[in-house]
Amino acid sequence: MPVSFTLVRKDSACSARLGLLHTPHGTVETPIFMPVGTQATVKTMTPEEVRDVGGRLILSNTYHLYLRPGHELVREAGGLHRFMNWSGPILTDSGGFQVFSLGPLRRVSEEGVTFRSHIDGSEHFFSPEKAMEVQLALGSDIAMAFDECAPYPCSREYALEALERTTRWARRSAAAHQSETQGLFGIVQGGTFPDLREKSARELVELDFPGYAIGGLSVGEPKQIMYEMLDHTVEFLPEDKPRYLMGVGSPDCLVEGVVRGIDMFDCVLPTRIARNGSVFTRQGKLVVRNAEYARDFSPLDPTCDCYTCRNYSRAYIRHLIKAGEVLGIRLTTIHNLRFVLNLMEEIKEALRQGEIMEFRDRFLSTYQAV
Amino acid sequence: MPVSFTLVRKDSACSARLGLLHTPHGTVETPIFMPVGTQATVKTMTPEEVRDVGGRLILSNTYHLYLRPGHELVREAGGLHRFMNWSGPILTDSGGFQVFSLGPLRRVSEEGVTFRSHIDGSEHFFSPEKAMEVQLALGSDIAMAFDECAPYPCSREYALEALERTTRWARRSAAAHQSETQGLFGIVQGGTFPDLREKSARELVELDFPGYAIGGLSVGEPKQIMYEMLDHTVEFLPEDKPRYLMGVGSPDCLVEGVVRGIDMFDCVLPTRIARNGSVFTRQGKLVVRNAEYARDFSPLDPTCDCYTCRNYSRAYIRHLIKAGEVLGIRLTTIHNLRFVLNLMEEIKEALRQGEIMEFRDRFLSTYQAV
Ligand SMILES: [Zn+2]
Ligand SMILES: [Zn+2]
Numbered sequence: 131m132p133v134s135f136t137l138v139r140k141d142s143a144c145s146a147r148l149g150l151l152h153t154p155h156g157t158v159e160t161p162i163f164m165p166v167g168t169q170a171t172v173k174t175m176t177p178e179e180v181r182d183v184g185g186r187l188i189l190s191n192t193y194h195l196y197l198r199p200g201h202e203l204v205r206e207a208g209g210l211h212r213f214m215n216w217s218g219p220i221l222t223d224s225g226g227f228q229v230f231s232l233g234p235l236r237r238v239s240e241e242g243v244t245f246r247s248h249i250d251g252s253e254h255f256f257s258p259e260k261a262m263e264v265q266l267a268l269g270s271d272i273a274m275a276f277d278e279c280a281p282y283p284c285s286r287e288y289a290l291e292a293l294e295r296t297t298r299w300a301r302r303s304a305a306a307h308q309s310e311t312q313g314l315f316g317i318v319q320g321g322t323f324p325d326l327r328e329k330s331a332r333e334l335v336e337l338d339f340p341g342y343a344i345g346g347l348s349v350g351e352p353k354q355i356m357y358e359m360l361d362h363t364v365e366f367l368p369e370d371k372p373r374y375l376m377g378v379g380s381p382d383c384l385v386e387g388v389v390r391g392i393d394m395f396d397c398v399l400p401t402r403i404a405r406n407g408s409v410f411t412r413q414g415k416l417v418v419r420n421a422e423y424a425r426d427f428s429p430l431d432p433t434c435d436c437y438t439c440r441n442y443s444r445a446y447i448r449h450l451i452k453a454g455e456v457l458g459i460r461l462t463t464i465h466n467l468r469f470v471l472n473l474m475e476e477i478k479e480a481l482r483q484g485e486i487m488e489f490r491d492r493f494l495s496t497y498q499a500v
Numbered sequence: 501m502p503v504s505f506t507l508v509r510k511d512s513a514c515s516a517r518l519g520l521l522h523t524p525h526g527t528v529e530t531p532i533f534m535p536v537g538t539q540a541t542v543k544t545m546t547p548e549e550v551r552d553v554g555g556r557l558i559l560s561n562t563y564h565l566y567l568r569p570g571h572e573l574v575r576e577a578g579g580l581h582r583f584m585n586w587s588g589p590i591l592t593d594s595g596g597f598q599v600f601s602l603g604p605l606r607r608v609s610e611e612g613v614t615f616r617s618h619i620d621g622s623e624h625f626f627s628p629e630k631a632m633e634v635q636l637a638l639g640s641d642i643a644m645a646f647d648e649c650a651p652y653p654c655s656r657e658y659a660l661e662a663l664e665r666t667t668r669w670a671r672r673s674a675a676a677h678q679s680e681t682q683g684l685f686g687i688v689q690g691g692t693f694p695d696l697r698e699k700s701a702r703e704l705v706e707l708d709f710p711g712y713a714i715g716g717l718s719v720g721e722p723k724q725i726m727y728e729m730l731d732h733t734v735e736f737l738p739e740d741k742p743r744y745l746m747g748v749g750s751p752d753c754l755v756e757g758v759v760r761g762i763d764m765f766d767c768v769l770p771t772r773i774a775r776n777g778s779v780f781t782r783q784g785k786l787v788v789r790n791a792e793y794a795r796d797f798s799p800l801d802p803t804c805d806c807y808t809c810r811n812y813s814r815a816y817i818r819h820l821i822k823a824g825e826v827l828g829i830r831l832t833t834i835h836n837l838r839f840v841l842n843l844m845e846e847i848k849e850a851l852r853q854g855e856i857m858e859f860r861d862r863f864l865s866t867y868q869a870v
Binding site: 169170171173176198199203206213214215424437442445446450452453457 | 539540541543544545546568569573576577578583584585794795797811812813815816818819820822823825826827829830
């Protein structure tokens with residue numbers, strides 16, 4: 131089996147666990163946050179910098195790479211690892227989330243999704259089989275089944291239809307996925323309906339994937355609803371398989387997700403807000419481009435050990451961002467990713483000490499979530 | 501004396517020389533190329549990266565830093581070195597070139613130049629005294645006298661007027677410049693008129709600066725004219741002072757400049773063309789964003805030892821640039837700066853071996869200049 135999971139320790143007070151995820155490009159500790167490298171690069175960073183801030187497993191986007199530079203070109207380059215010079219494991223999404231987000235640019239049938247490229251308007255077709263073909267060409271360690279992500283809010287009928295199609299497509303994905311070197315995860319859907327979440331989870335577990343993602347959350351619903359849905363999903367997933375909450379990356383949600391039994395996360399949030407001049411601190415988000423930091427010669431977060439905080443002031447970073455200098459968003463990106471990855475390290479340490487609930491309370495008592 | 505020069509070796513076949521430039525932030529070998537950090541950052545790079553590619557002395561722009569973030573803020577930050585985290589020497593220009601380039605946005609009088617900010621249209625006044633005040637606040641190792649750079653082409657009358665004003669302003673710059681920690685260089689003008697170049701050089705040498713720049717070249721004139729003007733200027737400059745050719749950085753011009761007795765160069769060319777997807781190779785310029793490199797899995801220049809060429813293909817870099825990814829222009833910038841700085845290292849080695857003319861011929865026989 132190319133991808134497997136070792137459950138190392140279960141917390142006694144909650145659903146949190148420590149684990150090891152084994153992949154063809156090495157083993158990583160869980161819980162883990164995966165930096166996103168949409169277009170075969172974690173925006174603004176070199177692979178060495180991603181590793182330096184603690185990145186071990188990255189996510190890349192099938193939809194984007196399929197359109198540009200094209201999966202066949204990546205295959206010719208020797209696969210995504212070699213193309214982008216990243217030697218650690220890579221997870222690719224299925225492209226489903228992106229093509230469903232295209233709105234009027236896509237048409238759904240049982241067979242698959244016809245869509246127009248956001249780059250040049252050209253027409254394309256994605257199906258479970260195509261998503262497998264593309265991800266195999268990319269050569270990721272973990273591929274995702276092709277799914278339909280229902281929007282929020284949506285009707286029960288729509289959510290049911292989407293989850294049933296997701297199950298059928300998961301079956302087709304598994305049938306098409308013939309690889310000795312790549313693991314394939316299924317994706318649980320079901321909107322914000324507890325019984326549909328249960329139904330989706332049970333149907334997917336029958337297909338016996340080496341890991342399960344929870345999709346269709348973090349799409350605009352209140353955090354409390356997301357947490358409830360996690361509870362209604364995780365309990366139906368096997369203990370000995372990794373659980374991946376897609377699209378989640380705000381610090382408070384990472385902590386809450388771990389407590390609810392999640393092992394893997396990905397999100398563009400840390401890198402995206404960095405490019406808008408916003409950074410995480412232990413007190414919450416700080417907009418360093420604001421005028422109040424013009425003469426603030428202290429680091430972004432005095433408790434942070436990152437390259438940015440060791441060497442630069444808020445005043446300098448604000449200057450760079452106001453002046454449109456690339457180094458500014460490089461420095462905020464490094465800091466934000468380090469912040470999130472350091473948080474994951476602290477979470478793992480709290481789990482090892484059997485103090486994850488205490489850690490959660492302490493973290494949330496100072497962290498001002500938005 | 502905060503800044504001084506040691507002439508280490510003169511070539512027997514041409515005017516080239518090896519030297520040591522001593523500054524408050526250390527000694528650097530000459531001939532030297534200075535990467536440009538216009539807004540307190542060498543575009544896209546960290547200071548460590550600049551050092552890794554061989555950068556030892558960088559140039560920053562007084563006009564830009566005066567407007568944003570403001571020289572007083574930089575002074576409060578502890579000076580430019582600390583603000584931008586660069587521990588090596590820094591040379592600042594005087595702002596003269598930039599304010600004269602503003603065209604209709606500026607008004608010149610004997611007292612100085614009134615101009616409008618390119619950022620917000622606000623009105624400002626620069627004079628020799630102001631240029632000294634701003635550069636002292638920035639805390640650079642080498643400041644430049646405030647000069648008037650005549651455009652190309654221009655009439656003899658205009659060139660004469662500009663050079664005479666430049667001399668008067670150089671005298672005022674020297675009078676206003678009271679610093680134990682910063683050296684002040686004069687700037688030779690005189691357009692493309694040999695006798696005016698001589699006049700300007702002689703007048704400035706009388707003021708006994710610790711170094712002399714050659715301004716008003718590389719402003720659009722044919723290269724052959726620039727080379728002639730160098731010959732007509734260098735011969736009137738003292739041997740024991742460094743000579744700095746402003747705004748020159750194309751590989752062929754660097755080689756030709758050294759042969760004509762130049763010790764220092766600066767130019768945005770390597771970093772600017774990098775951001776447009778063009779790179780230097782030993783054969784000449786290569787536009788890596790062109791379609792012909794889409795499936796070219798070889799490095800930018802197989803003879804280059806830079807981080808980019810050791811780890812990435814033309815195909816990957818082209819993909820990044822086409823996709824608008826910051827890493828693309830980071831990689832081309834690293835390569836182009838390394839190319840130029842490596843060239844300077846080869847030039848110094850050729851000078852040590854007494855083979856600079858042979859090196860020039862060999863380099864120019866394969867390098868296709870544009
Ligand atoms: Zn930091
Ligand atoms: Zn290179």
